[in-house]
Amino acid sequence: MYNITNILEPITLNEALRMYSDNPKLKIIAGGSDVLIQLNHGKFDDVELLSLRKIKNLNNISLLEDGTISIGAMSSFSNTFRNEIINKYLPVLTEAAVSMGGPQIRNMATIGGNICNGAVSADSAPTLFSYNAFLKLVSIDNIRMVPINDFYDGPGRVKLQPGEILTEILITKENYHKMTGNYIKFSNREAMDIAMLSVAVICNVENGVFNDLRISLGVSAPTPIRCYDAENYAKGKSFSKETIETIGQYAKKSAKARNSWRGSKAYREHLINILSQRAIKEAIKRAGGKC
């Protein structure tokens, strides 16, 4: 049973920011697919919610003049994976968004909520890491842009300042243009499951060579992570079997996987190696390359 003492439902962002500034103890609720579960598990008592659902335009997805793609933080997973701009320019985000939960959860859950919840298993995170996404964080008296790679603080913790609301996720053109990629979610079930491990690869390949390669992992460390050593090793190399195997090894080394009842450290590390190689091969295939 939900112990909710009050719910505020502002209809403009400014109103929401003022309410939040006046009372930083408010708990922001977007789609509710994390907050309500946490409430049900007794994580908060007598909670007062600030809902963002009635604010217009926070779920817009648009292509800006300079080619930057803006995703409203309140865009649901369904809205995201069905969006033409996303499908055309950020197909790896489509893959990630459609892998999340089941239809009902995807209709409720939002991309912004998924990020701010700070889960290491968040399906949107590895892909947005690999697209070098920026987060627009707005408070009553400030707006700041933060790379998503710097936003995570630890399991379930993100670097939101008091009074700050995530409003947009932005991906600039150079980060998706002429890129292909692949998101692999590894879980026990094909639906309604959280990732045991996830890999998002984005790359630019030409003439059998990696011009750019970005590998991000979920559930491999206390936060989603980028595998910079693997990426740096790959740049400029031709994609031979050996190169890809070495990239897999590097990716494994970047991880700080843990033993948990959901999966052992050894197994997660094994999967990082195998699945990053598979994701790279798929990305190359999608670019029309062979390996």
Add this chain to the structure above:
Amino acid sequence: MSNKVIGSSVNRLDAVAKVTGKAKYADDFFERDMLIGKVLRSPYAHAIIKNIDISKAKALPGVEAVLTHNDLPKIQFATAGHPWSLDPSHRDVEDRLILTDKARFVGDSIAAVVAKDVLTAEKALKLIEIEYEVLPHVLEPEEAIKPGAPVIHSEKPDNIISSFGPEFGDVESDFNNAFHVFEGKYETSIVQHCQLENQTAFSYTDTDGRIVIVSSTQIPHIVRRIVGQALGISWGKIRVIKPYIGGGFGNKQDVIVEPLVVAMSLAVNGRPVRYALTREECFIGTRTRHAMKFEFKTAVSKEGKLIAVSINALSNNGAYASHGHSIIMSASSKFRPLYNFKSIKVTPKTVYTNLPTAGAMRAYGVPQIFFALESHLDDIALKLNLDPIEFRKQNLINVGHVDPLTKVKVRSFGILECIEKGKELIKWDEKKKNYEKQSGDKKKGIGMACFSYFSGTHPVSLELAGARIVMNQDGSIQLQVGATEIGQGSDTALAQMAADVLGISFDMVHVISCQDTDITPFDTGAYASRQTFVAGAAVKKAALEVRKKILTIASKKVGLNIDELDIIDANIIEKNLGSIVCSLEDVAMESYYDRINASPITSDTSVNIRTNAPAYGVTFAEVEVDMKTGKIEVLEIYNVHDSGVIINPKLAEGQVHGGVSMGLGYALSEQMLFDKETGKPLNNNLLDYKLQTILDTPKIGVSFVDTYDAGGSFGQKSLGENPTISPAPAIRNAVFNATGVAFNKIPMNPQAVFEKFKEVGLL
């Protein structure tokens, strides 16, 4: 008997009511002034409760009552949904109180609050102060039976509930003379039913001072008895109502929430109180499937004939006995009428541990033993270089086989036809050849497994069922049965039987589905796949009585003996000429309004079935194993059943789909996990407990072979639980075929496969 309603796929009686949301389940009923009950559960796996202070909880506004064991009768009772036995030595273990005075697992019910709403009740639970003396706990049965292990119930200081097992033939001499002896160890995990509707009930005292319970149960008449026993109330003072039920799979063949909800209501002077479990509570506070560990030792002749089998079995029963030892006894009996062993010895131990209580779950111990047996047979076949199917075929019993211990006689035996059909469906020979040489990251394989099962519980338990028919003025009937519709479709199948006997159309049978122990005939409930078999016999008897009364009235009209008459399409027919004598409605109207002979046509009968009819089947599965990640995908799966005459093919197919789905989860993903240090549940929710989704489920092929069993009133045998028995070993054997790795433990989830591949050097 000519209407051919039996064997036709009429729509379920409750289909429209359920699809449109009109069907009312226990939580859809509301009483004025209803209160909410909630339970405080133990955070410790094993602890003495030294003191409970309820004063703060009681003082919270909105709290109407707080209960602990101190407020309730000190009566130890048993919860298993078995018929009562007049023989004290045949009764279930009476080892629990409604609220316990000692915590025996994390989740044990310690105290209860009755309050105006859920939030108030939950707040009050936090205000109850309990002083515990934490004791060492034990989660594994082999630890629990060691000397010096923590004693969970003082009545059983060795933690062994029972170790009685069946034996026939001369096992020792057969092993001494054996050409081959094979050994194998097999293990299954704790899983749960996950029926859609959690346990829920409400209770109040009615205007006559009688206690009414509306409960989501498989066993209304047994609920009545056990509530009476647990609270020391005369059974006749209790009335149990069963509305529509959202599934049970055995979890509701146990009396779990009802005694407490009655105690809650009585604590507030009979005001209505609802006690509904959450899913998280349901996982730990109801019943689970027994995890079992088997050691098989099998003697085989030079020619590949099975001679003897000796089985050591350890069954993890959790904290309370519930169905206890009867689960492993069921397993030890029901696997026997299949392979022709000269001697069998089963040495079981059913053991208390500090885990949630294991109880009845679909097929009652039999999926466990067949996982072991059918895996073991594939292991042996490989060692003997025999085809696993030919090996099984050359070891089957014959029709007419009589079990030396149960005396159950095999009157129909369609297993060979099942095997042939399954082979054909999956294209066994072709695939077997194609998969011999494979390379790459993914490997395919095929496997199969057989099973045998019983129809009902005879000769172990009483098999009583009641049926009542009232004929209306238009010739339609009300059919009342004691059998419990819980979603399996029994009402529909029983209505088809009545229609068939009476020569009326299916829509002329109205089944009173809601069970009410004040009104409905006596029946012990929905379990043991007994409904079409046992309740079917009662319906047949009731319908034959009605038929005779109809024909007696008609025979007077035409002056013919009733043997010369028949009922077809609701008309009385002169058999010889095929001409209509009169309509059934004419007869019914006379029975109501004839000024001299009026006597409405009814029957009220009961049967006590003293026979059994083993049913059979096979699963054939094809898998693809990702040799790098350990993920197993089932590509194709077929279940072929010998369940005698199939009453309703569509419903039967639905049963098989559900059963196979359960078997897929059992094989590949489901298991309840507990922290070894604390005994706390780790995954008691539907995100972390990996019940399979529809996207994980391949298309399930279903087929039946034609058999007729003389033991069934219409030639029918059991089907309800059967489909869930053989999928797990068939999948295991397919993985064995694909990878050459013998998995002897389920579930074969990716983590487990990874570890096994590491162990055997594949990774």
